[in-house]
Amino acid sequence: MSVFDESGAVAHVSPGRSTDVAVVPPVGPPGEGMRRFVGPGVVFALFVGFWYFTHHVLMSDARKFLVPPPHHVLNDAFFTWDIPRGTGGSRTGGGLSRNLEGLWSSTQVAALGLLIAILIGLALATAMSQAKWVENAFYPFLVALQAMPILAFVPLIGALFGFDFWSRVLVCIMIALFPIVANTLFGLISVERGYHELMNLHGASRWTKLRKLQYPAAMPSIFTGLQISAGLSVVGAVVGDFFFRQGEPGIGRLINTYQNSNETEQMYGAVIMSALLGIAVFLGFGILGRRVVSHWHETRNA
Amino acid sequence: MSGDQPLPVDASAAPDTGAAPVGHALEFSNLSMVFPDGTHALDDISLSVDRGEFVTLVGPSGCGKSTLLRIASGLEHHTAGECRVDRDSIGYVFQDATLFPWRTVRRNVELIAELHGVDAKSMAPKVDESLELVGLKEHETKYPKQLSGGMKMRASLARSLVLQPDVFLFDEPFGALDEISRERLNDELLALFKAKDFAGLFITHSIAEAVFLSTRVLVMSARPGRIIADYDVPFAYPREHDIRYDAAFAELSGKISHDLRGAHE
Numbered sequence: 001m002s003v004f005d006e007s008g009a010v011a012h013v014s015p016g017r018s019t020d021v022a023v024v025p026p027v028g029p030p031g032e033g034m035r036r037f038v039g040p041g042v043v044f045a046l047f048v049g050f051w052y053f054t055h056h057v058l059m060s061d062a063r064k065f066l067v068p069p070p071h072h073v074l075n076d077a078f079f080t081w082d083i084p085r086g087t088g089g090s091r092t093g094g095g096l097s098r099n100l101e102g103l104w105s106s107t108q109v110a111a112l113g114l115l116i117a118i119l120i121g122l123a124l125a126t127a128m129s130q131a132k133w134v135e136n137a138f139y140p141f142l143v144a145l146q147a148m149p150i151l152a153f154v155p156l157i158g159a160l161f162g163f164d165f166w167s168r169v170l171v172c173i174m175i176a177l178f179p180i181v182a183n184t185l186f187g188l189i190s191v192e193r194g195y196h197e198l199m200n201l202h203g204a205s206r207w208t209k210l211r212k213l214q215y216p217a218a219m220p221s222i223f224t225g226l227q228i229s230a231g232l233s234v235v236g237a238v239v240g241d242f243f244f245r246q247g248e249p250g251i252g253r254l255i256n257t258y259q260n261s262n263e264t265e266q267m268y269g270a271v272i273m274s275a276l277l278g279i280a281v282f283l284g285f286g287i288l289g290r291r292v293v294s295h296w297h298e299t300r301n302a
Numbered sequence: 303m304s305g306d307q308p309l310p311v312d313a314s315a316a317p318d319t320g321a322a323p324v325g326h327a328l329e330f331s332n333l334s335m336v337f338p339d340g341t342h343a344l345d346d347i348s349l350s351v352d353r354g355e356f357v358t359l360v361g362p363s364g365c366g367k368s369t370l371l372r373i374a375s376g377l378e379h380h381t382a383g384e385c386r387v388d389r390d391s392i393g394y395v396f397q398d399a400t401l402f403p404w405r406t407v408r409r410n411v412e413l414i415a416e417l418h419g420v421d422a423k424s425m426a427p428k429v430d431e432s433l434e435l436v437g438l439k440e441h442e443t444k445y446p447k448q449l450s451g452g453m454k455m456r457a458s459l460a461r462s463l464v465l466q467p468d469v470f471l472f473d474e475p476f477g478a479l480d481e482i483s484r485e486r487l488n489d490e491l492l493a494l495f496k497a498k499d500f501a502g503l504f505i506t507h508s509i510a511e512a513v514f515l516s517t518r519v520l521v522m523s524a525r526p527g528r529i530i531a532d533y534d535v536p537f538a539y540p541r542e543h544d545i546r547y548d549a550a551f552a553e554l555s556g557k558i559s560h561d562l563r564g565a566h567e
Contacts, residue, residue: 201376201392202417208417217404
């Protein structure tokens with residue numbers, strides 16, 4: 001119908017080209033950039049302090065190994081590349097290289113699960129936006145899927161699909177699907193009536209309206225959903241990995257192994273690492289979303 | 303989603319009016335409209351608008367003015383009488399500018415041409431002309447959030463101008479603007495009207511705006527809307543801004559105002 005590609009037009013415009021604009025985003029006083037890190041910094045320092053306090057004061061000597069001090073965790077799990085099995089009485093070995101391998105395996109699971117969740121989620125939300133009966137038919141079950149404790153489901157998934165890679169991916173899909181569907185659907189059906197009428201006046205088909213109106217209008221909502229789901233898919237990968245003990249070990253299985261052999265430095269290291277992955281993915285999608293919509297979307301411009 | 307489909311309609315009562323008309327650019331004859339919920343919106347409206355005519359409807363809120371425009375454009379269907387207009391040659395300017403915020407001004411102006419399958423090569427000069435007519439050429443790379451209310455309305459006008467429609471429907475397009483912007487856009491709209499010689503059907507709540515723009519002003523009654531008064535506006539074009547303070551202008555405005563007060567009762 002048209003030679004113009006909606007998504008291309010949105011993506012190639014960088015925020016930097018708005019030099020001649022009438023509306024200039026507000027610029028804060030100098031130093032504001034640093035000041036926004038003060039709050040989180042203080043909370044983080046309190047957290048680390050509490051950690052040391054727990055180790056030194058709350059734990060009896062016999063139990064101190066359960067909460068090793070942070071610098072031991074950093075040293076053994078991040079600053080030591082490889083601790084071979086048996087070194088210094090370690091039953092599992094450890095070190096950064098091993099944890100990174102586990103993290104990479106989990107990242108693959110999370111990425112694939114998220115990708116499939118995005119494809120299913122967008123398709124489902126589109127279908128639901130086009131016909132109320134589709135929405136009515138699917139929505140209760142999506143809510144149920146969201147409300148169901150995924151842990152309760154994991155043994156069944158294992159029994160049905162085995163304990164390998166694809167079962168872990170399935171857990172990721174199940175946990176990441178709902179936010180994508182819910183936010184995309186909200187975006188698609190929230191387009192004001194006047195815009196639909198404009199399109200109807202000029203004979204636009206449903207598909208044309210989706211492509212030229214509803215998908216672009218829904219972009220801010222879609223990215224909100226993606227951001228939530230991306231974080232959840234990492235959770236899904238770790239949880240799935242924790243339970244399914246075949247195939248390549250992911251970070252979840254490492255956590256489990258370390259825990260069973262009381263390698264608590266390594267265990268905390270692995271937990272931190274999986275948290276870092278989740279945070280990185282969350283921030284990454286946030287930045288991507290802003291790049292795509294901030295040049296036109298009003299509230300994202302702050 | 304509710305806006306996707308026009309209201310269900312009895313096809314026998316609303317004959318297809320898509321064909322090119324002979325005679326008037328836009329014509330309603332004995333047209334009535336009753337909504338499915340029983341609301342009687344319009345009653346026995348007969349009205350024709352030719353190219354070079356600019357007809358303005360004034361009337362109480364809810365009297366069916368907008369419904370009449372929506373019927374002309376095909377967004378609603380009347381239940382009796384006839385509406386004759388070439389639906390492929392209508393420009394419709396809404397009260398909201400309804401610009402797509404993710405498109406630049408230029409890409410917004412291209413939208414309607416795109417929807418009508420105009421190819422990229424022949425589109426560019428049409429878009430340039432429209433943008434120049436409304437004075438937005440130098441702002442074509444801006445996004446709607448960077449525009450003032452008046453500039454948004456101009457962009458909306460430019461979008462409707464691209465296909466050079468014979469009939470223009472204006473649903474209170476300047477109602478949300480401040481007085482100065484509104485008068486400036488009135489001047490520009492008149493310039494456009496003389497340049498393009500379209501048939502205009504305009505809705506407003508401002509009597510001054512109605513008299514200033516129009517060749518003819520019609521007063522409608524409260525629901526069900528009927529035409530209760532019909533004034534030819536005698537002033538020649540081009541109309542200068544200060545015509546608004548002319549005695550004849552004031553006299554005509556006073557008559558319309560009087561009729562309007564009657565319509566509210």
